[in-house]
Amino acid sequence: MKTRQTEIVVVNPVQPEAEKIEHAASLLRAGEVVVFPTETVYGLGADALQVAAVERIFEAKGRPFTDPLIVHIAKLAELEMLVAEVSERAKLLAEAFWPGPLTLLLPKSPRISDRVTAGLQTIGVRMPRHPIAHALISALGSPIAAPSANRFMHVSPTTAAHVYDDLHGRIPLILDGGPSEVGVESTVLDLSGEVPTILRPGGISLEDLRRVLPLVELHRPAKHVEDEHTNDRQLAPGQMLTHYAPTVPLLLFDDSEQAMRAAMLSEIQRRQVQDERVGVLIADEDRATFESSGAVLYTLGSVSELEQVAARLFAGLRSLETAGVQVILCRSFGSAGLGLAIRDRLLKAASSKVVKN
Numbered sequence: 001m002k003t004r005q006t007e008i009v010v011v012n013p014v015q016p017e018a019e020k021i022e023h024a025a026s027l028l029r030a031g032e033v034v035v036f037p038t039e040t041v042y043g044l045g046a047d048a049l050q051v052a053a054v055e056r057i058f059e060a061k062g063r064p065f066t067d068p069l070i071v072h073i074a075k076l077a078e079l080e081m082l083v084a085e086v087s088e089r090a091k092l093l094a095e096a097f098w099p100g101p102l103t104l105l106l107p108k109s110p111r112i113s114d115r116v117t118a119g120l121q122t123i124g125v126r127m128p129r130h131p132i133a134h135a136l137i138s139a140l141g142s143p144i145a146a147p148s149a150n151r152f153m154h155v156s157p158t159t160a161a162h163v164y165d166d167l168h169g170r171i172p173l174i175l176d177g178g179p180s181e182v183g184v185e186s187t188v189l190d191l192s193g194e195v196p197t198i199l200r201p202g203g204i205s206l207e208d209l210r211r212v213l214p215l216v217e218l219h220r221p222a223k224h225v226e227d228e229h230t231n232d233r234q235l236a237p238g239q240m241l242t243h244y245a246p247t248v249p250l251l252l253f254d255d256s257e258q259a260m261r262a263a264m265l266s267e268i269q270r271r272q273v274q275d276e277r278v279g280v281l282i283a284d285e286d287r288a289t290f291e292s293s294g295a296v297l298y299t300l301g302s303v304s305e306l307e308q309v310a311a312r313l314f315a316g317l318r319s320l321e322t323a324g325v326q327v328i329l330c331r332s333f334g335s336a337g338l339g340l341a342i343r344d345r346l347l348k349a350a351s352s353k354v355v356k357n
């Protein structure tokens with residue numbers, strides 16, 4: 001693709017300036033892609049009803065057409081044009097969690113292009129709560145298809161600078177609304193089957209969902225489909241485990257607090273003997289242990305403040321990458337509440353390997 005100038009426009013995240021939003025909306029109308037902030041991570045958007053524009057998203061990210069997109073709406077009426085039917089469950093969840101970090105998978109309307117859903121019979125829909133996202137969808141007057149605004153396989157961006165690092169020269173405009181509040185992507189909940197199933201834990205916790213729909217389950221192993229012709233086992237679309245991969249290997253440690261810290265310290269020492277530069281993602285509570293370890297430290301926040309940890313997680317991974325470390329060590333934050341989404345992202349970055357004593 002040809003290189004182009006990438007403009008960054010700073011927008012007031014509380015009361016977005018109308019002329020800046022209109023500038024972005026006019027690009028979208030013209031079939032362009034635009035990056036905008038949401039409360040979870042930054043999104044790379046296109047008018048969901050223009051197929052050529054949607055294809056530009058895949059081109060800019062380097063993302064294969066087999067990975068479906070989430071469609072973002074500003075009001076509930078827009079859900080009806082995207083899906084075949086709005087179920088009672090969907091209404092309950094929308095009422096409880098929209099606008100917010102929850103994506104619902106519902107049977108798709110035939111009006112929506114297969115490009116958006118990668119040929120699947122379901123479509124992912126979410127109503128973001130970020131004022132800039134909301135204003136942009138409203139100004140366009142059409143739903144916006146948007147994946148996270150990172151290069152394919154990289155960590156999702158939580159600042160405009162992260163987006164610029166990954167996509168400059170490939171997109172015309174980034175709306176900069178400051179750092180993302182939630183910091184991990186939306187929870188993806190499949191409502192197309194009998195049991196509502198979380199395909200990706202995210203900003204709305206399993207516990208919160210169960211308060212509204214007690215039957216919600218967590219999909220655990222990666223879903224595999226048998227290819228009838230070759231007998232190859234392939235990942236189902238939307239189940240690719242390739243996301244959130246930092247460009248540096250990550251080791252996730254999981255144990256009692258004391259054993260975990262001891263194992264991390266000895267791993268740091270072992271690698272330093274081999275002249276490796278080591279990065280460590282720690283909690284406030286770990287500071288004293290690692291302060292004089294010689295490793296590059298990035299503090300995510302207190303183990304009892306998972307909102308803060310989630311909000312800083314992707315910035316932490318990118319910051320250690322930029323610092324030029326050869327490996328990243330990270331402690332566990334449990335799996336209650338937002339911990340489940342944090343653990344999911346760390347496991348993906350660690351290719352599912354956990355270091356235990």
Ligand code: TXA
Nearest residue numbers: 040042043068069070120122123124147148185186238
């Ligand atoms: O918070 C978020 O969800 C952000 C912001 C921008 O809204 N978006 C985001 O999109 O994370 P993306 O494309 O990076 O991740 C969406 C995930 C992908 O793993 C995709 O495969 C899955 O959701 N997905 C989307 N539609 C699906 C569908 N119909 N069936 C199964 N999985 C689907």
Ligand code: MG
Nearest residue numbers: 147148156243
């Ligand atoms: Mg993504």
